[in-house]
Amino acid sequence: MTTTQVTLVQIDNYGPWTVTPEPRREADLQTLQSRLYADISQFVGNRGGYVFFTRFDNMIAITNGLDLEDHALLQESVGNRYPVTLSLGVSTNANPVQALADATGHVQDAGSAQDKNRRECLEGRVIEGDERREDDIQIAHFDVVNATGQYTDELNAFDTFIEIEQGYAELMRHMRYSHDSLSFFVGGDNIIVVCPDLTADDYEEAIYHVQEAVDVDLQVGVGRGTSAHDAGFAAKHALETCRADGTRVELEWE
Numbered sequence: 001m002t003t004t005q006v007t008l009v010q011i012d013n014y015g016p017w018t019v020t021p022e023p024r025r026e027a028d029l030q031t032l033q034s035r036l037y038a039d040i041s042q043f044v045g046n047r048g049g050y051v052f053f054t055r056f057d058n059m060i061a062i063t064n065g066l067d068l069e070d071h072a073l074l075q076e077s078v079g080n081r082y083p084v085t086l087s088l089g090v091s092t093n094a095n096p097v098q099a100l101a102d103a104t105g106h107v108q109d110a111g112s113a114q115d116k117n118r119r120e121c122l123e124g125r126v127i128e129g130d131e132r133r134e135d136d137i138q139i140a141h142f143d144v145v146n147a148t149g150q151y152t153d154e155l156n157a158f159d160t161f162i163e164i165e166q167g168y169a170e171l172m173r174h175m176r177y178s179h180d181s182l183s184f185f186v187g188g189d190n191i192i193v194v195c196p197d198l199t200a201d202d203y204e205e206a207i208y209h210v211q212e213a214v215d216v217d218l219q220v221g222v223g224r225g226t227s228a229h230d231a232g233f234a235a236k237h238a239l240e241t242c243r244a245d246g247t248r249v250e251l252e253w254e
C-alpha cells in the first residue's frame with residue numbers, strides 16, 4: 001500500500017510583498033518565482049523527492065525520504081538568499097489527496113497566507129526511515145500520443161498549447177475526483193500523477209474519459225518506488241514500453 005509524504009510549500013505573505021511599497025515589475029516577479037522553484041526542485045530532487053510549481057506561490061512536493069531537519073534546512077537556505085520566506089506543512093497518507101489536505105491544514109492552522117506574523121512555520125510529521133517501503137509511492141507519467149505530429153508540427157504554438165492544456169485540465173480533475181490522485185503538468189505534453197494503489201483498469205478508464213471529453217489521446221507508464229524519483233524513473237521506463245509497443249498503459253511491475 002502506498003504512503004505518500006506530501007509537503008505544501010507556501011511563500012509567506014507574498015501577495016502584499018508583490019505590491020509593497022508599490023506594484024513590482026512583473027518580469028522580476030516571474031524571475032524570482034522561477035528561480036525559487038528551480039532551487040527548491042534541486043534541493044528536494046537531490047534527496048529523491050519531486051516538487052511541482054503549481055501556482056508558484058504555493059508549490060506541492062512529494063518528499064518521501066526528507067525528514068524535518070531537511071525541511072528546516074530548506075527554509076533556512078531560502079530565507080538567507082531570497083527576499084521572501086517559506087512556510088511548510090508535511091503529512092503522510094495512503095491517499096495523496098488526503099496527505100495534501102492535511103499538509104495544507106497544518107499551514108492554514110499556523111495562520112493566513114497573508115498574515116505578516118506567520119513566518120517559516122514548519123508543521124507536521126514525516127515517515128521515519130525504518131518505516132519506508134518499496135511501494136510507498138506510485139507515479140503515473142502520462143503523455144499525449146504523437147503530440148509532435150498531431151499538434152506541434154501542425155498548429156500554431158498557442159493552439160497547440162490550448163489542446164495540451166485541455167487534456168491536462170480534464171485529466172487533473174478526473175484523477176482528483178475519481179481516483180484520489182494529484183496531477184501536475186511538467187512541460188511539453190507531459191503530466192506526472194501521484195497516485196494511491198490504482199490498477200491498469202483505472203488508467204485505461206482515465207485515458208478513455210479524457211479521449212471522450214476533449215479528444216486528446218494519452219498513454220501512461222506507471223512505476224512504484226521508495227521515493228518519488230524511484231517511482232517516477234520506473235514510470236518513464238514503462239512509458240518507453242508504451243512508445244515501443246504501441247500500448248496505452250504499462251505498469252512497470254507487471
Ligand SMILES: Nc1nc2c(ncn2[C@@H]2O[C@H](COP(=O)(O)OP(=O)(O)OP(=O)(O)O)[C@@H](O)[C@H]2O)c(=O)[nH]1
Binds near residue numbers: 147149186188243
Ligand atoms: N518533463 C518532461 N518532459 C518531457 C519528457 N519527455 C518528453 N518531454 C516533453 O514532451 C515533448 C514531446 O516529446 P514526446 O512526448 O517524446 O513526443 P511525441 O510526439 O508526443 O511522441 P510520443 O510520446 O512517442 O507519442 C518534448 O518536446 C518535451 O518537451 C519527460 O520525461 N519529462
